[in-house]
Amino acid sequence: MFDDPNVVLHCEKIDKIYPGTKALDQVSFDLLKGQVNVLIGENGAGKSTLMKMIAGIEQPSSGKMYMDGKEVYFKDTNAARAKGIGIIHQELSLFPNMTVYQNIFMGHEKKKGIFLDDKAHSEGAKKILKRLEHEIPPDTMVGDLRVGQQQMVEIARNLNQDDLRVLIMDEPTSSLSAAEVKVLFKIMRELLEAGISIVYISHRLEEIMEIGDHVTILRDGKYVADAAVKDIELSWIVENMVGKNTQYHRFERSIDLSKQPKMLEIKNLCLPKKGGGWTLDHVSLDLKKGEVLGIYGLLGAGRSELFECLMGLHPEHTGDVFYEGKKLKIKDVATQIQNGFALVPEDRQSQGLIQTLDIGKNTSISSLKDYVKGLFLDEKAENAAVDEQIRDIHIKVADKRLPILSLSGGNQQKVVIGKGLLTKPKILLLDEPSRGIDIGAKTEVFEIIHELAEKGLSIIVISSELKEIMAIADRICVLSNGKKTGELTGDEITEDTLVRTSYAGLGTGRNA
Structure with a gap:
């Protein structure tokens, strides 16, 4: 039993075990009512995994969750949505071959008799997008939009939920311009005033200090620390997150570029x-x-x-x-x-990786012609080249035959870079x-x-x-x-x- 009027959702000693790894290890987390609850940690710390538990996408291996003093269990996203929980994913979950208004109203369509009321959908989409200061024509195909515009459609889709109590935002600003981030922050403050609690995951530390109310830090699947934002500085976040104070430093060049x-x-x-x-x-x-x-x-x-x-x-x-x-x-x-020439694209999931292939094949896919002997692929040469690339750019991987999605975001990005480098650009x-x-x-x-x-x-x-x-x-x-x-x-x-x-x-x- 857990009952605290200031907490909208409480996670008690949550474990999540995948084959070969423990993604969450006895994590307890309080989602404070009417606040921006920042969740932060390095890739692989367990942030997104914990949010998937709360949103009903995945279920805990052990541990309990409580809302309104009662234990809750979300067997799927519909069960979580019924309790007023919405999630904006880091990797967009839109339908590119459908229009903006169809995406926004997917799952809670309006009907006129036995038919879908597309006029109401279009007008509703216009209204929400105007609120987001992003007046995209509602009948535009989502696949024709830039990544930043798609991110706004994803946000609009969640704002369309009438009984929203908790909104989880996983890297919502990663594709947005500075002006769009300001609009999003304004909307977030309006949501707080309307009594909605927000969980905010971001790697942009300055944003966290600007918009966050309370910070919880995870590291290696474990709870590390939490504090009110007004009581901490950036250095505290960084030290707890990575165990040391990491700052960007300008690299000194040994090459005289004026002579190149x-x-x-x-x-x-x-x-x-x-x-x-x-x-x-x-x-x-x-x-x-x-x-x-x-x-x-x-x-x-x-x-x-x-x-x-x-x-x-x-x-x-x-x-x-x-x-x-x-x-x-x-x-x-x-x-x-x-x-x-080699390109590492902005959207690694849809343009940089083939999710059905393993880590090794994703690394070698652009340079396979270099490993062909006669009519056959020289797998020994291919494996040697992939192993060398994994070593050279420090991709943290136990086995290159594992699925690409088993890697953290940072290591997936290194695979996309490695794939480009194998073409010898x-x-x-x-x-x-x-x-x-x-x-x-x-x-x-x-x-x-x-x-x-x-x-x-x-x-x-x-x-x-x-x-x-x-x-x-x-x-x-x-x-x-x-x-x-x-x-x-x-x-x-x-x-x-x-x-x-x-x-x-x-x-x-x-x-x-």
Whole structure:
């Protein structure tokens, strides 16, 4: 029996055992009423697993949960939803081949007689999206939206639940711009005022200090500490989370980049936008051998589209691309891989990994042609190459034949990087390489980037996180509304300059 009027849900000594691993070990957790309950820990700490128990996606191996003084057991998500619990997943759970309004009303459709009332669905979707300051046409196919817009649809879907008491938000801002994060925080405060309690999982520590009320830290599946946000500092969170105070540090380069040749030169790259205007508007930049070039900008600035053009995904683009001094004819992805380009995409789940394949095959899939002998695959050579990559970039894995989803987010990201590296690229394109991974894994990914650049690999990195891009980039190009609005080096690279430059290309009509 557990009854505390300040606690909306209490977890008592929860265990979760998977074959070969204990994801949760005697974890007790109080979800405080009317507060933003922050849950934090490194990848593999058990945060998402605990939330899956509360949302009815999975069931505890042992332990109990209580609501309103009574023990509850959620055999599935419907049972949890009946108690007013909603969850926004880190990896989006939308239907790409359905419209925005169909996704928002999935599972609680309105009917007019025996037919679905799509007019009511469309109007309802408009209303919720207007509240989120994201007025996407309700009949747009979700698969046609950018990741940030899809994230807003996922949030809208949960706000459509009438009897909501608890909203779990697992990395809700990982795909959002700074302006969109502000809107989300405003909505969260409105939800608190309406009596809804929030569980908030994020790796962005500054966000936690801004929006959180109470922090609980997990490490290696165990409870470590909890405290009110007003009583703690960032250093306390980091020390409890990783056992040591990890800060991003700027990497010292042994290469004199001023003496390095240009590997890539882009001149007046343009990409037309559907319905008129430009997604990329006469963008010019260059990249030297062994350089880490950062691309910074708000969501919708054209950053990912720049990479897509370089990889042959937009044959309609105009402008010239020179590779090692020669004009490049960009045909398709396969040709660009042969030309020495490799892309690590922003959305690792849908674009970077094949979830039905194991860790080893996900690592080697892009370079299998290198291990063909006659008509057959030389598995010995393939395995040796995969083992070397696992060793080189420190992928924490017991057996490469395990499913890819058995790895933490940080290690999955390393597999996607390893897959690109096995194609032996000369230019590596990294789109948000630290998205949705913890501070320890981020540091490891940054070290990998630095080591590769020191060996002479030319790298372009897109990141939405100011401190990250300032730590890893030798030079930063800023995009805004499809235009290049700045190029910063050395002492010019400051948070203030980056933010001001990223807003420079926006018209007065856009909400900054």
